[in-house]
Amino acid sequence: MNLKSYLQKKRKGINRKLSDILPRPTKYPYEIHRAMRYSIFPGGKRIRPILAIASCEALGGKEKDVIAYACAIEMIHTYSLIHDDLPAMDNDDTRRGKPACHKAFGEAIAILAGDALLTYSLQTIISANHKNFEKIAICLYNNSSTTGLIGGQVMDILSEGKKISSKTLNYIHKNKTAALISCSAEIGALSAGANLKDVENMRKYGINLGMAFQITDDILDVKGDEKKAGKKLRKDLSAGKNTYPGLHGLEKSIHIAKKYSREAAKIASSYGRKGKILTEIANFISKRTS
Numbered sequence: 001m002n003l004k005s006y007l008q009k010k011r012k013g014i015n016r017k018l019s020d021i022l023p024r025p026t027k028y029p030y031e032i033h034r035a036m037r038y039s040i041f042p043g044g045k046r047i048r049p050i051l052a053i054a055s056c057e058a059l060g061g062k063e064k065d066v067i068a069y070a071c072a073i074e075m076i077h078t079y080s081l082i083h084d085d086l087p088a089m090d091n092d093d094t095r096r097g098k099p100a101c102h103k104a105f106g107e108a109i110a111i112l113a114g115d116a117l118l119t120y121s122l123q124t125i126i127s128a129n130h131k132n133f134e135k136i137a138i139c140l141y142n143n144s145s146t147t148g149l150i151g152g153q154v155m156d157i158l159s160e161g162k163k164i165s166s167k168t169l170n171y172i173h174k175n176k177t178a179a180l181i182s183c184s185a186e187i188g189a190l191s192a193g194a195n196l197k198d199v200e201n202m203r204k205y206g207i208n209l210g211m212a213f214q215i216t217d218d219i220l221d222v223k224g225d226e227k228k229a230g231k232k233l234r235k236d237l238s239a240g241k242n243t244y245p246g247l248h249g250l251e252k253s254i255h256i257a258k259k260y261s262r263e264a265a266k267i268a269s270s271y272g273r274k275g276k277i278l279t280e281i282a283n284f285i286s287k288r289t290s
Helices: 003-021 030-040 047-058 063-085 101-105 107-128 133-144 149-159 166-191 196-223 226-238 244-248 250-269 272-285
Strands: none
Touching (some): 003 063, 030 063, 030 101, 030 107, 047 196, 063 101, 063 133, 107 133, 244 250
16 A cells, blocks of 8 residues: 555544544534534544554554544644634634634634543543553643643744744744654554554654654745745744744755654664555655645
8 A cells, every 4th residue: 555545544544533532513512512523624634643553553553552542632633723723822714724713613612622622632542441541641641731732832932023043943843743743653652562662763753753744844834936935934034933944044944854754764664564654654744745
Protein backbone atom coordinates (compact mmCIF):
# COMPACT_ATOMS: atom_id res chain seq x y z
CA MET A 1 0.00 0.00 0.00
CA ASN A 2 1.41 3.41 -0.96
CA LEU A 3 1.32 6.39 1.40
CA LYS A 4 -1.66 8.07 -0.25
CA SER A 5 -3.79 4.91 0.00
CA TYR A 6 -2.67 4.33 3.59
CA LEU A 7 -3.59 7.86 4.65
CA GLN A 8 -6.99 7.66 2.97
CA LYS A 9 -7.79 4.29 4.54
CA LYS A 10 -6.75 5.33 8.05
CA ARG A 11 -8.55 8.67 7.77
CA LYS A 12 -11.80 6.87 6.96
CA GLY A 13 -11.35 4.52 9.91
CA ILE A 14 -10.63 7.40 12.29
CA ASN A 15 -13.69 9.31 11.06
CA ARG A 16 -15.92 6.28 11.61
CA LYS A 17 -14.61 5.82 15.14
CA LEU A 18 -14.97 9.53 15.95
CA SER A 19 -18.56 9.43 14.70
CA ASP A 20 -19.26 6.43 16.95
CA ILE A 21 -17.68 8.05 20.02
CA LEU A 22 -19.13 11.56 19.81
CA PRO A 23 -22.72 12.27 20.85
CA ARG A 24 -25.20 12.35 18.00
CA PRO A 25 -26.43 15.79 16.88
CA THR A 26 -29.95 14.67 17.81
CA LYS A 27 -28.95 14.22 21.46
CA TYR A 28 -30.09 16.95 23.85
CA PRO A 29 -28.77 19.65 24.27
CA TYR A 30 -28.55 19.66 20.48
CA GLU A 31 -26.54 22.83 19.91
CA ILE A 32 -23.40 21.72 21.76
CA HIS A 33 -23.33 18.29 20.11
CA ARG A 34 -23.84 19.86 16.69
CA ALA A 35 -20.99 22.29 17.34
CA MET A 36 -18.66 19.46 18.40
CA ARG A 37 -19.36 17.42 15.29
CA TYR A 38 -19.28 20.51 13.06
CA SER A 39 -15.72 21.18 14.21
CA ILE A 40 -14.53 17.55 14.03
CA PHE A 41 -16.00 16.78 10.58
CA PRO A 42 -15.08 16.59 7.76
CA GLY A 43 -11.70 17.21 9.39
CA GLY A 44 -8.26 17.95 8.05
CA LYS A 45 -5.32 15.67 7.37
CA ARG A 46 -5.79 13.68 10.62
CA ILE A 47 -2.00 13.48 10.75
CA ARG A 48 -1.88 13.08 14.55
CA PRO A 49 -4.23 10.10 14.89
CA ILE A 50 -2.75 8.50 11.78
CA LEU A 51 0.72 8.80 13.33
CA ALA A 52 -0.51 7.06 16.46
CA ILE A 53 -1.82 4.16 14.35
CA ALA A 54 1.28 3.99 12.12
CA SER A 55 3.60 4.00 15.14
CA CYS A 56 1.58 1.28 16.84
CA GLU A 57 1.62 -0.90 13.71
CA ALA A 58 5.35 -0.34 13.15
CA LEU A 59 6.03 -1.76 16.62
CA GLY A 60 3.86 -4.86 16.29
CA GLY A 61 0.50 -3.54 17.48
CA LYS A 62 -2.82 -3.35 15.65
CA GLU A 63 -5.12 -0.47 14.80
CA LYS A 64 -7.71 -1.66 17.33
CA ASP A 65 -5.12 -1.27 20.10
CA VAL A 66 -4.75 2.47 19.52
CA ILE A 67 -7.79 3.75 17.59
CA ALA A 68 -9.57 5.11 20.68
CA TYR A 69 -6.45 7.00 21.77
CA ALA A 70 -5.97 8.28 18.22
CA CYS A 71 -9.48 9.75 18.39
CA ALA A 72 -8.78 11.31 21.78
CA ILE A 73 -5.73 13.03 20.29
CA GLU A 74 -7.83 14.42 17.43
CA MET A 75 -10.41 15.73 19.89
CA ILE A 76 -7.71 17.64 21.75
CA HIS A 77 -6.29 18.98 18.50
CA THR A 78 -9.75 20.13 17.37
CA TYR A 79 -10.59 21.76 20.70
CA SER A 80 -7.35 23.75 20.44
CA LEU A 81 -8.31 24.92 16.94
CA ILE A 82 -11.76 26.05 18.10
CA HIS A 83 -10.22 28.13 20.86
CA ASP A 84 -7.40 29.42 18.62
CA ASP A 85 -9.96 30.83 16.17
CA LEU A 86 -11.78 32.87 18.82
CA PRO A 87 -11.62 36.69 18.65
CA ALA A 88 -9.61 36.76 21.88
CA MET A 89 -6.95 34.52 20.30
CA ASP A 90 -6.18 34.45 16.54
CA ASN A 91 -9.55 35.90 15.51
CA ASP A 92 -9.97 33.71 12.43
CA ASP A 93 -13.35 33.59 10.72
CA THR A 94 -12.80 30.38 8.77
CA ARG A 95 -11.42 26.93 9.45
CA ARG A 96 -10.96 24.15 6.90
CA GLY A 97 -12.87 26.06 4.24
CA LYS A 98 -15.98 26.86 6.27
CA PRO A 99 -17.01 29.35 8.99
CA ALA A 100 -15.11 28.84 12.25
CA CYS A 101 -17.11 27.33 15.10
CA HIS A 102 -17.65 30.69 16.82
CA LYS A 103 -18.98 32.12 13.56
CA ALA A 104 -21.39 29.24 13.05
CA PHE A 105 -22.58 28.83 16.66
CA GLY A 106 -21.50 31.94 18.56
CA GLU A 107 -18.55 32.45 20.89
CA ALA A 108 -20.12 30.96 24.01
CA ILE A 109 -21.06 27.67 22.33
CA ALA A 110 -17.66 27.53 20.60
CA ILE A 111 -15.86 27.81 23.95
CA LEU A 112 -18.08 25.09 25.41
CA ALA A 113 -17.64 22.88 22.32
CA GLY A 114 -13.87 23.05 22.83
CA ASP A 115 -14.29 22.27 26.52
CA ALA A 116 -16.59 19.36 25.68
CA LEU A 117 -14.12 17.84 23.21
CA LEU A 118 -11.37 18.04 25.82
CA THR A 119 -13.65 16.31 28.32
CA TYR A 120 -14.63 13.63 25.81
CA SER A 121 -10.98 12.91 25.11
CA LEU A 122 -10.56 12.00 28.78
CA GLN A 123 -13.70 9.87 28.74
CA THR A 124 -12.43 8.09 25.63
CA ILE A 125 -9.06 7.30 27.21
CA ILE A 126 -10.64 5.95 30.38
CA SER A 127 -13.15 3.83 28.45
CA ALA A 128 -10.40 2.24 26.33
CA ASN A 129 -8.98 0.61 29.49
CA HIS A 130 -5.54 -0.26 28.06
CA LYS A 131 -2.91 -1.87 30.29
CA ASN A 132 -0.69 1.18 29.66
CA PHE A 133 -3.57 3.57 30.39
CA GLU A 134 -1.67 5.58 33.01
CA LYS A 135 1.39 6.15 30.80
CA ILE A 136 -0.80 7.02 27.81
CA ALA A 137 -2.88 9.50 29.84
CA ILE A 138 0.23 11.15 31.31
CA CYS A 139 1.81 11.44 27.87
CA LEU A 140 -1.30 13.00 26.33
CA TYR A 141 -1.99 15.51 29.06
CA ASN A 142 1.63 16.51 29.66
CA ASN A 143 1.93 17.31 25.98
CA SER A 144 -1.36 19.19 25.74
CA SER A 145 -1.10 21.22 28.96
CA THR A 146 1.15 24.08 30.08
CA THR A 147 4.17 21.82 29.50
CA GLY A 148 3.11 21.33 25.89
CA LEU A 149 0.43 22.72 23.57
CA ILE A 150 -0.99 25.35 25.95
CA GLY A 151 2.48 26.47 27.02
CA GLY A 152 3.43 27.00 23.38
CA GLN A 153 0.21 28.92 22.74
CA VAL A 154 0.84 31.14 25.76
CA MET A 155 4.33 32.06 24.58
CA ASP A 156 3.02 32.66 21.06
CA ILE A 157 0.49 35.17 22.43
CA LEU A 158 3.01 36.86 24.71
CA SER A 159 5.51 37.15 21.85
CA GLU A 160 3.14 38.92 19.45
CA GLY A 161 4.50 42.25 18.34
CA LYS A 162 7.92 41.52 19.81
CA LYS A 163 11.22 40.55 18.26
CA ILE A 164 12.06 37.16 19.72
CA SER A 165 15.09 34.89 19.69
CA SER A 166 15.47 31.67 17.77
CA LYS A 167 15.34 29.85 21.12
CA THR A 168 11.92 31.32 21.94
CA LEU A 169 10.56 30.54 18.47
CA ASN A 170 11.80 26.95 18.81
CA TYR A 171 10.02 26.72 22.17
CA ILE A 172 6.77 27.95 20.63
CA HIS A 173 6.91 25.52 17.70
CA LYS A 174 8.12 22.60 19.79
CA ASN A 175 5.27 22.99 22.26
CA LYS A 176 2.41 24.47 20.27
CA THR A 177 2.74 22.01 17.38
CA ALA A 178 5.42 19.35 17.80
CA ALA A 179 4.42 18.25 21.33
CA LEU A 180 1.07 16.76 20.30
CA ILE A 181 2.56 15.22 17.16
CA SER A 182 5.36 13.65 19.22
CA CYS A 183 2.81 12.46 21.76
CA SER A 184 0.83 10.78 18.97
CA ALA A 185 3.79 8.67 17.90
CA GLU A 186 4.69 7.91 21.52
CA ILE A 187 1.13 6.81 22.35
CA GLY A 188 1.22 4.50 19.33
CA ALA A 189 4.30 2.84 20.78
CA LEU A 190 2.76 2.58 24.25
CA SER A 191 -0.41 1.07 22.77
CA ALA A 192 1.70 -1.59 21.05
CA GLY A 193 3.36 -2.47 24.38
CA ALA A 194 6.76 -1.40 23.03
CA ASN A 195 9.91 -1.34 25.15
CA LEU A 196 11.34 1.90 26.60
CA LYS A 197 13.86 2.35 23.78
CA ASP A 198 11.21 2.12 21.09
CA VAL A 199 8.88 4.46 22.98
CA GLU A 200 11.70 7.00 23.22
CA ASN A 201 12.53 6.56 19.53
CA MET A 202 8.93 7.31 18.60
CA ARG A 203 8.94 10.38 20.85
CA LYS A 204 12.07 11.71 19.11
CA TYR A 205 10.64 10.81 15.71
CA GLY A 206 7.52 12.81 16.52
CA ILE A 207 9.42 15.87 17.77
CA ASN A 208 11.45 16.04 14.57
CA LEU A 209 8.37 15.44 12.44
CA GLY A 210 6.39 18.08 14.34
CA MET A 211 9.10 20.70 13.90
CA ALA A 212 9.35 19.92 10.18
CA PHE A 213 5.55 20.15 9.91
CA GLN A 214 5.30 23.58 11.56
CA ILE A 215 8.30 25.11 9.82
CA THR A 216 6.89 23.89 6.49
CA ASP A 217 3.59 25.58 7.41
CA ASP A 218 5.51 28.81 7.97
CA ILE A 219 7.23 28.37 4.61
CA LEU A 220 4.01 27.63 2.71
CA ASP A 221 2.47 30.76 4.15
CA VAL A 222 4.91 32.88 2.14
CA LYS A 223 5.96 30.56 -0.67
CA GLY A 224 2.76 30.54 -2.69
CA ASP A 225 3.88 33.56 -4.66
CA GLU A 226 7.65 33.93 -4.86
CA LYS A 227 7.39 37.54 -6.06
CA LYS A 228 5.37 38.49 -2.99
CA ALA A 229 7.37 36.37 -0.52
CA GLY A 230 9.69 39.18 0.54
CA LYS A 231 6.78 41.59 0.96
CA LYS A 232 4.86 39.00 2.98
CA LEU A 233 7.86 38.41 5.25
CA ARG A 234 8.23 42.13 5.89
CA LYS A 235 4.51 42.42 6.59
CA ASP A 236 4.62 39.53 9.08
CA LEU A 237 7.62 41.03 10.83
CA SER A 238 6.02 44.45 11.09
CA ALA A 239 2.83 42.85 12.43
CA GLY A 240 4.83 41.00 15.07
CA LYS A 241 4.22 37.54 13.61
CA ASN A 242 7.06 35.24 14.56
CA THR A 243 7.81 32.60 11.92
CA TYR A 244 10.87 30.72 10.73
CA PRO A 245 11.09 32.56 7.38
CA GLY A 246 10.64 35.85 9.23
CA LEU A 247 13.50 35.06 11.60
CA HIS A 248 15.83 33.00 9.41
CA GLY A 249 14.82 33.79 5.83
CA LEU A 250 13.07 31.50 3.36
CA GLU A 251 16.01 29.44 2.07
CA LYS A 252 17.46 28.72 5.50
CA SER A 253 13.99 27.76 6.78
CA ILE A 254 13.60 25.26 3.94
CA HIS A 255 16.99 23.79 4.86
CA ILE A 256 16.02 23.51 8.55
CA ALA A 257 12.67 21.85 7.75
CA LYS A 258 14.40 19.28 5.54
CA LYS A 259 16.93 18.61 8.28
CA TYR A 260 14.18 17.81 10.78
CA SER A 261 12.42 15.60 8.20
CA ARG A 262 15.63 13.69 7.49
CA GLU A 263 16.20 13.09 11.19
CA ALA A 264 12.66 11.73 11.58
CA ALA A 265 13.10 9.53 8.49
CA LYS A 266 16.41 8.22 9.85
CA ILE A 267 14.73 7.07 13.07
CA ALA A 268 11.82 5.46 11.20
CA SER A 269 14.05 3.74 8.63
CA SER A 270 15.96 2.00 11.44
CA TYR A 271 12.84 -0.21 11.76
CA GLY A 272 13.20 -1.39 8.18
CA ARG A 273 10.05 -2.54 6.41
CA LYS A 274 7.95 -2.10 9.57
CA GLY A 275 8.84 1.58 9.67
CA LYS A 276 8.21 2.20 5.95
CA ILE A 277 5.02 4.24 6.39
CA LEU A 278 6.61 6.37 9.12
CA THR A 279 9.60 6.95 6.84
CA GLU A 280 7.35 7.95 3.94
CA ILE A 281 5.40 10.35 6.17
CA ALA A 282 8.66 11.98 7.28
CA ASN A 283 9.84 12.34 3.69
CA PHE A 284 6.47 13.75 2.65
CA ILE A 285 6.13 16.41 5.37
CA SER A 286 8.76 18.89 4.15
CA LYS A 287 7.77 18.33 0.50
CA ARG A 288 4.05 18.99 0.93
CA THR A 289 2.43 21.90 -0.84
CA SER A 290 -0.62 22.40 1.40
